[in-house]
Each structure stands twice: as structure tokens, then as C-alpha cells.
Amino acid sequence: MTETSPLTAAVAPPDPTTLWILIIGLAIGTFLLRFVFVGFVGDRPMPEWLLRHLRYTAVAILPALVAPLVVWPAATGGQLDLPRTAAAAATIVAGWISKNVLIGIGAGAVTLYTLLYLLG
């Protein structure tokens, strides 16, 4: 594998002012998302169409975030590489069969390290 992780390869540390604005914005925004219903809405009913879309937020956003990282890993300079692709596939298959978070992650980690070791 290439020895530059995407993180150490990052440029200068973030500007402190921007970073603090980001932290405060995230803190307030996240709290409001968690508070909105249990706090503001109380027992009033919500429109069904909204609930129906919200149900799929996690299963849409998280895979969309992961997909480019699998196909174009920054650690290999954006080249598709076998250990990472195989690790992702192993996580999906093991997670799908077991329906268990830890088993999926474990299968992915074992696959990644085994292949990195064998091919390294």
C-alpha cells in the first residue's frame, strides 16, 4: 500500500475561527434535530409523507458517504485496490448474513489486514 494516508497528507491545520464556528454550528444544529420532536412537537401528529422520507435517511446518507471512499480510496491515490474493496465486500456479506454490527465490522477488518499483509 502507499504510505500516505489521506489524513496525514492533509494540508495545513484548519483555521481556528472557522473550526469553532463549525463546532458551535454542529452542536446547535444536532441538538435542534434531536430536540425538535420530543421538545417542540410534543404529541401532535406529523405528516406521514415526511416520516416516510425520514425513515430512509440513515440507509441513504451513510452508504452514499462510504461509496466514493471504497471506489477511490485516498490512501492509494484514488486507485481502486483489492484489500479495501474486498474488505468492504466482506463487511457487507457478513453483516447481511448475521444482521450483526460487530460481526460485519470484524469480517471487514480481518479481510483488510489479511490482504494488506499478503499483498504488502
Add this chain to the structure above:
Amino acid sequence: MSSPAVSSYYWKGFRDSAPFVLVVGPFGMLFGVLAVEAGLKLVETLTLTSTVFAGAAQFTALQLMQAQTPILIILASSLAVNLRMAMYSASLTPYLGAAPLWQRALAAYLMVDQAYACSIARYETDRDMTVPQRMRYYFGTVTPVGIVWFLGTVAGAVLGAQIPESLALDFALPIAFLGMVIPMLRTLAHVTAAGVAVTVALLAAGLPYNLGLMVAGLAGMIAGARVELMLRRRGTWT
């Protein structure tokens, strides 16, 4: 204040969520390592982790910060990842909505996947719980997970520099997220939402400011909702 019957619910919650520390500990550590590597100071890392208190959103923010994304897009994307918290909040409201406001505010601040999953399962099976008992149970589920997440972050941030690159930590995040998402794909609607989101994310990867993520997320949510409607009409929705 705390009759034995009420406080024992706190410990029930604590016990039920305790196994999750096995996931949360390494996850917190990973966040600490990546945050420090990304150039965040210890105080910034710990403030972020204790005020935002949402692993997936924090990882998203870090990831986009690395990519020199404008701050508004980082905020929007990270909060989009956390939209599911609004779902949790909605789903808990019938059970906790009658509690005092300060308790609801505290419950909202501490809302995490594991606490939600344990609590809603308990409320649905244990129908006779009073509102104070539900609150105690909820705070019990938050305690082990919250403490271990914070301590994990501290450990990761402090030890960060000593963790060798051969550990390929760059890929821990994709594996962790995949591991979390796959068991959530319970129906055809969920699978469709994920499939559409992945496809759009790859096709739209060239969009500036990581807008591809937002477009892909919305496309996936719409696709999931459409399939659910279709299955409901056919009467095959469970």
C-alpha cells in the same frame, strides 16, 4: 426523589446498553486519532465530541474538512447524516413527551443510536412503564455508551501520533459505517434507498463542494419512500 422501583430502571437500561461499549470505544478512539491527525487540538477535539455527541456526524465533518469543503456544505452534510436523530426524536415523543422540559432537553442532547434502539425496544414490550421509569431507563442506556465514547476519544487523541500507518485507519471509517448500515437494510425499500444513494453518489462524485452526497442522500430517501408506498399498495409492507 428516587424510589427503588424507579432507579432500578436506570440500571436495567445501563445493563441493556453495556455491550455496545465494544463498538463505541474503538469508534471513539478512531475519532480521536483522525481528529488530531486532521490538525485539531485536543481541546477542539474534546469540545466537538462532547457538544455534538454524534459519531457519524463528527466523522462526516472531519472527512469534508480534509477535502477543503466550504463550511456551509460541511454543516449541511453533517447535519444530514444526523437527520435520523429527528426520526428517533419523533419516535420517542409518545413515550417521553409528558416528561418535564429539562428532562426532555437532556434526553435530546444525549440521544444516540444505541440508547434509542434499547429504549424503544423496552418501551414497546414493557407497556406499563411510567414516564419517570422510561426516563430513568433512557438515561441508564446513555451512561455506559456516552462515557466510553468520550474516554475513547481522549485515548485516541492522546495516543494518535503513535498509531502506525500500516494499521490503514483510513479504511476503518468505511468499514464501521458499512457495518452499521447493513443490518438496518430490513426491507426492499431500505435496500433500494441504499442502492440508489450509492449509485447517485458515484455518478455525482464530480459535483463541487461534496454536493454529490446531498443529492445522493435525497435521491435515496425519495427512492425508499416510493418503494414503501408501492409495497403498501400491494399489501406486502410489513
